[in-house]
Amino acid sequence: MMIARFVLSILIVAAIVSGSEFSDTRDAKVEKILKKLNKPALKSIKSPDGDIIDCVHMNNHPIYDHPLFKNYTIQMKPSSYPKGKNNESSDREKKQSVVTQLWTVNGECPKNSIPIRRTRRKEILRTEYMQRYDKKNPNIINHPKASTSNSIHEYAQIQAKGKFHGAHADINVWKPFVQTPKEFSLAQMWVMAGPFSEVNSVEAGWQVYQDRYGDDNPRYFIFWTADGYHSGCYNLDCQGFVPVSHKFALGAAVSNVSTFDGQQYHISTTIWKDPNSGNWWLKFGDEFVGYWPSILFNHLKDGATEIQWGGEIINFKDGALHTTTRMGSGHFAEAGYQKASYFKDLEIIDERDIHSSPKEGYSYMTQESCYNIRSGYAKVWGVYFYYGGPGRNQNCQ
Numbered sequence: 001m002m003i004a005r006f007v008l009s010i011l012i013v014a015a016i017v018s019g020s021e022f023s024d025t026r027d028a029k030v031e032k033i034l035k036k037l038n039k040p041a042l043k044s045i046k047s048p049d050g051d052i053i054d055c056v057h058m059n060n061h062p063i064y065d066h067p068l069f070k071n072y073t074i075q076m077k078p079s080s081y082p083k084g085k086n087n088e089s090s091d092r093e094k095k096q097s098v099v100t101q102l103w104t105v106n107g108e109c110p111k112n113s114i115p116i117r118r119t120r121r122k123e124i125l126r127t128e129y130m131q132r133y134d135k136k137n138p139n140i141i142n143h144p145k146a147s148t149s150n151s152i153h154e155y156a157q158i159q160a161k162g163k164f165h166g167a168h169a170d171i172n173v174w175k176p177f178v179q180t181p182k183e184f185s186l187a188q189m190w191v192m193a194g195p196f197s198e199v200n201s202v203e204a205g206w207q208v209y210q211d212r213y214g215d216d217n218p219r220y221f222i223f224w225t226a227d228g229y230h231s232g233c234y235n236l237d238c239q240g241f242v243p244v245s246h247k248f249a250l251g252a253a254v255s256n257v258s259t260f261d262g263q264q265y266h267i268s269t270t271i272w273k274d275p276n277s278g279n280w281w282l283k284f285g286d287e288f289v290g291y292w293p294s295i296l297f298n299h300l301k302d303g304a305t306e307i308q309w310g311g312e313i314i315n316f317k318d319g320a321l322h323t324t325t326r327m328g329s330g331h332f333a334e335a336g337y338q339k340a341s342y343f344k345d346l347e348i349i350d351e352r353d354i355h356s357s358p359k360e361g362y363s364y365m366t367q368e369s370c371y372n373i374r375s376g377y378a379k380v381w382g383v384y385f386y387y388g389g390p391g392r393n394q395n396c397q
Contacts, residue, residue, distance in 0.1 A: 030124050036065070037119040042110055044118070047103035049217055049253045052118040055109035055246070062116070066239035068295060076244050077288060079276040082166060084347075084355030100285075101220070102253040108246070115249035116236060123214065152317075154366040156327060156373040156387040157310030158346065160358045164304040166272025166280075166349035167191055171205050172342045173265045175218050175257045176326035179391075181210035183314040183325045186221070187341065190308035191271045191280070194299030198228045202280050202292050202300070204269055206254055217253040220267070220284065226297050242279075243290035250289070260329065261338050272349050273303060303351065307358070309343050311371065311387050322370060322396050328388025333374035336386060344384040357383050370396035 039062065041054035056062075063069045109115045169189055176185040188205025203223040210216055212234065222241055225232030233240055235250040243250065256265040270283040278294035278301060294301050311327040328341025347355045363373050363385075371389035378384065389396075 030121060033124050034119060034121065037062075039116065042113050043107075045103055045107040045109070045115075047106065047253065049102055049215065051103060051252060052120075053103045053109070053115045053249050053252065054118050055113040056116050057113050061114065061242070062236055063239055063242050069239065069293075074242060074244065075274070075277055075279060075291065078272075078274050078279075078281045078291075080274070080353070082270075082272050082349045082353045082355050100255045101249060102217075102255040103249060104247070105255070111246050113246055114243045115246065115252075116243075117249050117251040120214075123212075152314055153312060154315055154327075154371060155310060155312050155364060156333075156366075156371045156389070157308050157312075157364045158343075158358075158361050158373065158375060158385055159364055160307045160348060160361040161305065162348070162360075163351050164191070164307055164348050165275075165351055165353055166270065166304070167307040167309070168268075168270040168345065168347040168349070168355065169309050169343045170266040170268050170345045172328070172344075173206055173218055173254050173257055173267060174329045174341050175216070176208055176328065176330055176388075177324070178208050178210065178216060178313075179323045179325045180316065180318060183316055183323060184209035184212075185311070185313045185325055185327055187311050187328060187343070188221075188223075188309075189269055189271060190306075191300075191304045192306040192308065193297075193302070193304050194228075196228055198299070199225065200297040200300040201225050201229075201232075202271060202282075204271060204282055204284070206267060213251065215253075218257060219251055219253050220248075222250055222282065224292055224296070240296055241282075241290055241292055245287050245289050248284060248287050248289045258329070258338075258341070260331075264338060266344070268345075272353070273300075275353055307348055309346055309385075310364075310373065311341070313371070313391070315391070322367075322392040324391045326388070326390055327371045330388060330390050332389050333372050333386035340386040341388045342384055342386045344381040346383040346385075367396060369393070 039056040039060045042057055043055045045053045167189055171187050178185050184207050186205060186207035188203050190201055190203050192199055192201045194200050206218045207221050208216055208218050213219055221235055223234050258264045268285050273280055279291040281291045282289045313325050313327050315323040331340045333340050348358045349355055365372055370391055373385055373387040375385035
């Protein structure tokens with residue numbers, strides 16, 4: 001009996017020591033990741049939503065962590081902007097409806113720095129991050145489009161095919177309900193090239209994604225992939241996108257959100273290929289946010305072959321039922337202005353680097369009874385569409 005108790009005691013002590021060693025190892029790994037992601041800051045700004053925005057000197061730019069960019073010269077501004085003019089709303093409408101970032105109410109970053117949303121310990125401890133940093137190549141992250149069937153992704157989009165050097169849209173901003181933290185709801189623009197199995201895509205817009213950001217606020221985001229979504233990257237989670245603006249933080253919360261029968265807000269979004277460098281630039285509103293270097297891609301080096309605008313959600317079908325996650329405002333397209341979410345001023349940028357309305361396009365809906373889309377044309381709005389829906393309803397189970 002005494003021997004049995006002695007052996008049991010040893011096993012308990014061994015388990016405690018083993019658990020302690022595991023905890024220490026995990027803590028060390030988390031600290032290493034945080035040190036890599038969170039650069040030394042010239043100053044830090046606390047956003048009203050709890051985010052910390054670090055103003056990081058350009059000399060500590062995260063792009064220099066990438067092995068291909070050790071001695072890289074950052075392009076601080078595009079060589080030119082595409083010719084032509086977007087359909088312009090009235091000055092009054094523009095002043096009222098264009099959104100800004102929430103953190104900017106508490107300060108701004110110096111001109112020799114870039115604002116970076118600080119990554120926190122609790123974010124690293126989420127499984128996705130830990131799995132990613134356990135990989136041999138920390139510059140990639142698995143994307144649901146590659147790792148699971150596309151059946152969990154649902155869309156309401158306008159798609160255009162051809163040869164393009166970019167695209168533009170004003171993207172209406174809402175705060176849709178998302179059923180579980182692992183699901184998301186977004187509105188964005190895709191600029192793509194290549195067969196889907198190895199597609200290159202650069203994407204920008206807003207999303208609600210609690211598992212990623214820790215809350216249900218709509219946030220500006222980007223995503224890119226160079227290999228058909230087998231890998232890819234959100235925001236600055238890996239080295240690739242090169243931010244240059246001292247006013248704009250990727251992943252930060254949108255300050256103003258549209259309301260039902262109330263004020264509407266939108267994000268003016270342009271992605272285009274620099275004619276000199278070949279880099280793909282991103283402009284939110286009047287701000288040149290940064291660019292994806294052309295060296296990241298093979299197919300996009302020659303230009304885009306497909307543009308997509310619209311909404312996307314993830315449907316994990318909890319309880320074998322369709323999700324109640326909303327797309328856009330959560331109302332179907334037929335509801336119209338101030339009720340349904342919209343994209344307006346849809347434009348493509350052609351191979352001559354000129355803005356123009358898309359000549360041909362078609363709508364795509366995964367399940368029209370869950371989320372739908374209706375397009376049109378108006379003198380002030382140009383080519384536009386309403387889209388969205390509530391998810392699960394009597395016709396969508």
